[in-house]
Amino acid sequence: MAVIVSVSGSPSATSRTARLLRCLDDRLRLQGHDVISLDVRTLPAEALLGADLRHPAIADATALFERAHGVVIGTPIYKSAYSGLLKSLLDLLPQYALIDKIVLPLATGGSTAHALAIDYALRPVLSSMGAAHIVPGWFTLDTDIIVDDDGALTVAPTAVEALAHVTDHFSTALGGRTTVPEPAG
Known part of the structure; x- marks a missing residue:
């Protein structure tokens, strides 16, 4: 199956x-699919902000994009745009780092007023980086994502359904199956 890099552009540890x-x-x-998670916040700040392309962590991140067939880009929306942390990474990648890649853009935010940020802020950058196909993304309200005191995640049913749909569409675009095997027993 496909190799997917799943990128979180959030600066928050929680x-x-x-x-x-x-x-x-x-x-x-x-x-x-073989999914490799990349939390941009774990990259060394000095290397990321100093554009140190030779730093091993930046070189490793670049290599992940090179070997990926698909990329999931997730970001919180701040001031109607994707995070500055994500921008720092995207700026360091080669101009056509997404050439021949299938990309799924996802965003979270506090208001539906930010929903269009995927199409008006993030999609143009992904397109300019050569993405072969950017599948329809999804914006999820922060209030639809609940993390309890034990760290367990609960997502509102309507958001779960929509996220499953866009994820399955992405999987299909990569040539994968969209059915999840039933648990044994």
């Missing part, structure tokens, strides 16, 4: 965006 992405990563794994 990010709802990253937690949501990891749930989608699990779904993609169950569909037979």
